[in-house]
Amino acid sequence: MKFVGRDEIRLYAIDHYRIRDTLKTNVPMLKFQRNKIVGLFLKNDRFLTARGVLDDDIFGLEIEVDIDLETRVIQALKGRWHREETPECPRAIPFLQEAVGFRIDAPDFERRVNKSVGRRCCPHFANLLIECCDAANEAVAVIQETSGAPDHRPAPRPAEKDSQPAPANGPTSAGAAPAPAPAAAGRFTSDPSILKSGFRVDLHIHSSPASACSSVGVDDAIRAAKRAGLDAVCLTDHNFVWPEKDIEALCIKHDFLVLGGNEITTDQGDILVFGLSKDIRGIIQLPALRRLVEDNGGFMIAAHPFRGFLVFDARQIGLTVETAAARPLFCFVDAVETLNGKVTEAENSFAARVAGRLTLPMTGGSDAHAAAEVGKYATVFEKPIQNQQDLLAALKGGAYAPCRLRSRGASLQDR
């Protein structure tokens, strides 16, 4: 294995924490380092104890987990901070107990820890707990191998959700598809009167259980859409195709226009896809998705293309509109989502500037995962839409604009 970027490198394995590199000239400074140590020992015949320490440039924490050797269930868990990010981080400690009773070799263990401990306690405690329990699974395997004892435990229950992605569909060639001819950019993007007469559609919502991350059932989401004053709503669940008959049934049940879409994860990020009935599981390469969508006469929107991180965004690390507009992603989509309810105003504004630079049409959607979020943002179309075919034609026609419905009163996105 060669290490890139340096002419001459000597590696010294000194201790458990650090590999030191020596250059002929300068020693590069570390920007960041995280060290995790886990030690496991048999507390008694019944319990295995894992002690883990996480120490990095920002956080210092430790945990101790007692695991039943027979059932692999977490029996006890304690933790403490050494160094924390905020003065309120100690609030997290009691919520560590959320993981007591979890079976560490269950297929959905990591997902459950991230959802419970990771959200209600702290994602760094969740990270260390997962590390400790992964090491514990290995430790039990080693103990069984060395003792020759067979595993008599019942198999863990299948995961509640399918957490194992299937292989990607479509060819994996990374060859670039020809740039699609962009639909005409919105013709009345600065005409506020369109809000009164236009047809308002939330193009991006998630419902449970189709999207594991959503907490709103589809019926409640539709009711919320009606309360928000929308004219229609699109169900764009993650890698999920709503059957046409189910969509029709929802329209009849709620006397409201419900349309189907799909949020598909590609190697270049999430894409909202309309007009494709093929079920895509796993990660698909963007050019392959483009070919599929084109073959089916569909439409692709880059979803939240500049969603940043919790305490910084792409601009703070030097991303400019010019650099961002050069991303290959924008050669494969028909429009850009420039109002998304899950990103900051600055990130939405940046997306709008990039889309404007590329003269790509812009859309809005709430990206709702809860009822209260539905309709925060939407897309207002010039003409009414009555069905899926109308939606596709309208998207390709380009006569629409992203709009805010509930924040600061109804308004179009500033350019």
Next chain:
Amino acid sequence: MTTLLCYSRNRSTSVEALDDTTLVSTCRLQDTRMDAVVQLRIRLPELEITAAEGRFFRPRAGACSEIDTALQKMIGIRIGAGLKKIIRGLTAETSTCRALPTMLEESCHAVILAFTKDTLAAVPKETKASIDYFKAMVKKNIRLYDRCAAFAPGSPLVEGMDPP
């Protein structure tokens, strides 16, 4: 009474800046069963992975002995939203090595934490001032609201704020 460890693990992940536009993130794992390293080169400001290399020194055979194809799938990926899903999905296509996705995730996560550290360097030392600082951060980025216990309803860091 002597209590010997039956298993131990060290994982060290580091991020270094080769120059103004290039980071190298390295995840090293040494435990009772495994000895491995994965290294990613990342281009700024796009946070795009431009090179990925790695090797399992121990075990020498098995699922983790051939990971080059899976590593090459990472080239061109950007560190950003949905990265865990992308890593798991892409590596599952060509490798059954269970440890590899975690090493890749840790390497990418360290890059995010490196920039987080830069932002946190500005937090005031005094408690009241730091609380005000974090409150302003939440107002600017509502994704922080209820992100963890420190930012959950009832915490001073989100006092007076409505859920998004």
